Amino acid sequence: MPQQLAIIVLVDVGNALTSNTLDGNTYLFDNMKLHGSENQGTDGLVTAIHGSYWRDGSQASEQVLNWLPYSLGSIPPTVPRGYEVERARQSDEQALAELQDLAAKSTVPSADAAAELNRIRKTVGTRVKTTRRTRGRMSGQKVVDITGQVVTEDATAAASYPAPVITDIYGEAVDAKIMYPAEYGSPDMVTDGWYWSASVDTSRPGTYSYTMRIQLHRLAQTNGELRWDPVNLTCSSALKITSEPRRNAFTKAGIGQLPIPTTPPAQRG
Amino acid sequence: MSGTKSQVNIIAVVDVIGALSTKSLQDGNLCMMDDGSGNSSHQGTPNLVTVVRPGQTVSWTALAVDLQTPVEIKNISFVPANGQQGQRDQSGLQGQQQGQQGQPGAYGQPGQSGQTAYGQSTYAPGGATGHVASDRGSTAHDQEGGDPASAKLDLDVWTGVVPSWMARGVPYTYRLELQMYDGVDSIMHVDSPALMCQ
Numbered sequence: 001m002p003q004q005l006a007i008i009v010l011v012d013v014g015n016a017l018t019s020n021t022l023d024g025n026t027y028l029f030d031n032m033k034l035h036g037s038e039n040q041g042t043d044g045l046v047t048a049i050h051g052s053y054w055r056d057g058s059q060a061s062e063q064v065l066n067w068l069p070y071s072l073g074s075i076p077p078t079v080p081r082g083y084e085v086e087r088a089r090q091s092d093e094q095a096l097a098e099l100q101d102l103a104a105k106s107t108v109p110s111a112d113a114a115a116e117l118n119r120i121r122k123t124v125g126t127r128v129k130t131t132r133r134t135r136g137r138m139s140g141q142k143v144v145d146i147t148g149q150v151v152t153e154d155a156t157a158a159a160s161y162p163a164p165v166i167t168d169i170y171g172e173a174v175d176a177k178i179m180y181p182a183e184y185g186s187p188d189m190v191t192d193g194w195y196w197s198a199s200v201d202t203s204r205p206g207t208y209s210y211t212m213r214i215q216l217h218r219l220a221q222t223n224g225e226l227r228w229d230p231v232n233l234t235c236s237s238a239l240k241i242t243s244e245p246r247r248n249a250f251t252k253a254g255i256g257q258l259p260i261p262t263t264p265p266a267q268r269g
Numbered sequence: 270m271s272g273t274k275s276q277v278n279i280i281a282v283v284d285v286i287g288a289l290s291t292k293s294l295q296d297g298n299l300c301m302m303d304d305g306s307g308n309s310s311h312q313g314t315p316n317l318v319t320v321v322r323p324g325q326t327v328s329w330t331a332l333a334v335d336l337q338t339p340v341e342i343k344n345i346s347f348v349p350a351n352g353q354q355g356q357r358d359q360s361g362l363q364g365q366q367q368g369q370q371g372q373p374g375a376y377g378q379p380g381q382s383g384q385t386a387y388g389q390s391t392y393a394p395g396g397a398t399g400h401v402a403s404d405r406g407s408t409a410h411d412q413e414g415g416d417p418a419s420a421k422l423d424l425d426v427w428t429g430v431v432p433s434w435m436a437r438g439v440p441y442t443y444r445l446e447l448q449m450y451d452g453v454d455s456i457m458h459v460d461s462p463a464l465m466c467q
Contacts, residue, residue, distance in 0.1 A: 004336045031337060034451050052424050061423065249342070249425035258327060258347075258429035260464070264436040265348045 004064045006031050007047060007237070009212065012072040013161040017218050022235040036240070043235055051202020051243035060246045063200040065179065069164040069214065075146050088125070088142040091150045095124040125150025126226050143219065143226055162228060165215040166196050173208035173239050177201060202243050209238045276326040277305040279319055279462075283331060285338035285449045294447065294457050301445075307467055316461045318440050321431045323466065329427035331447060341422035343446035343456055422448060435466040 007030045016025035028045035030037050036048040052060040075083065098120045102113065125142040143151040145158040169181040181198035212235055217228040248255050281301050288298040299315045307320025321327060333340045435441065440463035448456050 006337055031339075034339065050423055244421070244424055246424055246426050248429075249345075249427045250429045255326070255428055255430065257432040258464075260347050260432055260435055260441055262434050264439045265441055 004066055005047075005049075007045070007065060007067050009067055009069045009164065009166065009214070009235075010072060011069065011164040011214065011216065013164060013216050014073050016233060017161075017216055017231060020231075020233070022214060022233045026235045028235075028237055038240075044237075046207065046238045046240050049200055049202060049239055049241045051200075051205070051241060052246050053203065053243055054246055059201070059203050061202065063202060065181075065198045065200060067166055067169070067196040067212070069166050071161055071163045073146065073161055074163055075144070075148065075160045083148065084141050084144055087144050087148045087150065088127075091123060091125050091142065095120050098123065122152045123150070126152050128226050128228055159219050162217045165194075166212050167215050167232070168213040169196055169198070169210060170213070171210040171236070173210040176204075176208055178204065178206075178208045178239065178241065179210070200239065200241070202241050205241050205243050207238055207240045209236055211236045273322055274304075274306050274325070276328060277303055277307075277319060277321055279303045279317070279327065279329045281329065281331045281342070281445060281447065282334060283340045283447060283449070284334045285340050286335055288447075288457060289449055289454070292454060292457070294459050299447075299459060301462055315459045316463075318463045318465050320467050321435075321464050323431050323433040323435065325431045327429055327431060327464065329445075338449065340447055340449050342425065342427050343422060343448040343458075345427055345443055345445055347441055347443045348460070431464070431466065435464075437466045440465045 007028065010027040010029075011022065012025040012027075016022050019025065023043060026043040027041050028043060029040045030045065030047050032048050033040060035050050038046040038048070047065070049063050049065075050061075051063065054060045098116075102116050102120070125144070127142050143159045145151050146160045151159050166183075173179050174181060179198040179200045181196055183194055183196050186193055186195050214233055214235060216231045216233060218231050220227055220229045247253065250256060250259060279301060280303070281299060283294070284298045287296075288294050291298065294315060300313050301315055301317035302312050303309050303317060303319045305319055305321065307322070309320045310318045319327070329342055329345060331340050331342045442460060442463040444458050444460050445462055446456055446458040
């Protein structure tokens with residue numbers, strides 16, 4: 001079919017980070033079940049691609065694949081992109097209000113005030129440290145859980161993981177020039193402005209494997225500072241390409257006259 | 270007429286999600302357009318009347334508005350001469366299209382029998398050609414190993430030549446069947462578009 005086809009790469013980020021592997025923690029599925037894709041919803045997806053060719057052997061249909069990484073255990077990608085920033089700002093405002101309140105109430109330092117300050121500190125949450133390596137969307141932001149609440153360093157287990165990022169697609173299908181993947185800029189916020197896409201050469205039927213390099217992020221804590229450490233893992237999938245000749249749908253062979261009745265139809269009223 | 274194109278392209282643009290949601294190709298879920306040089310009418314609607322001339326090639330294509338949804342042409346068949354659905358034309362059609370096994374435009378046969386009639390008995394001039402074509406069709410399906418025929422619709426090229434016997438000024442309505450993915454509700458049709466010779 002000439003339409004674009006989607007391959008969803010759903011990663012259980014927490015478990016993948018714990019076991020340090022994507023095996024068993026990745027769920028791949030595509031919209032080509034009708035064409036015979038196999039092992040949908042597992043990490044062993046084989047994507048079926050139907051190609052076609054004209055009578056002279058030239059390719060008759062184009063196939064475009066799009067990979068969309070999703071995360072289990074994260075704020076849904078459909079939430080507006082500024083959501084985390086907005087939540088961080090709200091927590092700042094709340095903390096400021098509480099600090100003013102505290103300052104008005106007590107002029108003398110006390111144990112109560114210290115406890116209150118500690119509580120406010122938790123309200124404020126923790127910003128992720130920015131390093132040259134981690135500069136980008138996640139840097140300088142607060143860590144939030146999947147309900148959008150800010151997270152402090154003693155409660156990071158609840159943190160919402162950044163969505164997985166595909167950083168490369170390579171392997172047999174690429175080496176054999178069966179598909180030509182590349183990363184494209186996109187106005188689509190669901191994929192954070194970037195997505196991997198490939199056009200497929202359907203002229204050489206067969207099953208070709210490929211590997212995706214996927215970057216996850218682990219929340220690390222050093223000296224009371226939080227930062228997202230990148231973790232690079234890989235998972236594999238395959239394309240099963242078939243190709244068949246195009247045929248005239250009316251004759252099932254070459255072009256012929258249209259199957260129009262020899263007696264004119266009754267006129268439309 | 271000078272400037273007549275040798276080919277007229279008809280495009281059926283389908284809002285697949287809209288069509289499947291309302292189980293209808295009406296209400297803007299299907300728009301048909303052609304690029305013919307004649308004075309076609311009702312462009313952009315399912316009532317498109319495409320003006321053609323004998324000898325011209327007509328080509329139909331289906332496109333999805335939302336690119337990742339599948340839509341293919343399942344069948345195109347012309348209304349039998351008596352214009353009544355559910356009845357096969359026993360008088361003229363069968364005699365003149367020799368050797369044909371079952372007529373296109375065998376309207377109103379729902380379910381499996383209708384599907385078989387539409388899918389496998391398509392028109393080909395001449396008995397021998399028709400026979401071969403029919404064999405070829407079933408072989409292709411057998412090789413599928415039980416795959417639904419719908420999985421192969423993308424191989425179909427809906428192209429044909431306008432015959433010389435069309436009466437002028439008369440719209441020959443046809444049934445356009447579209448298949449959106451698979452399943453019992455995946456096939457929908459309209460009977461409103463037409464070809465008309467000027």
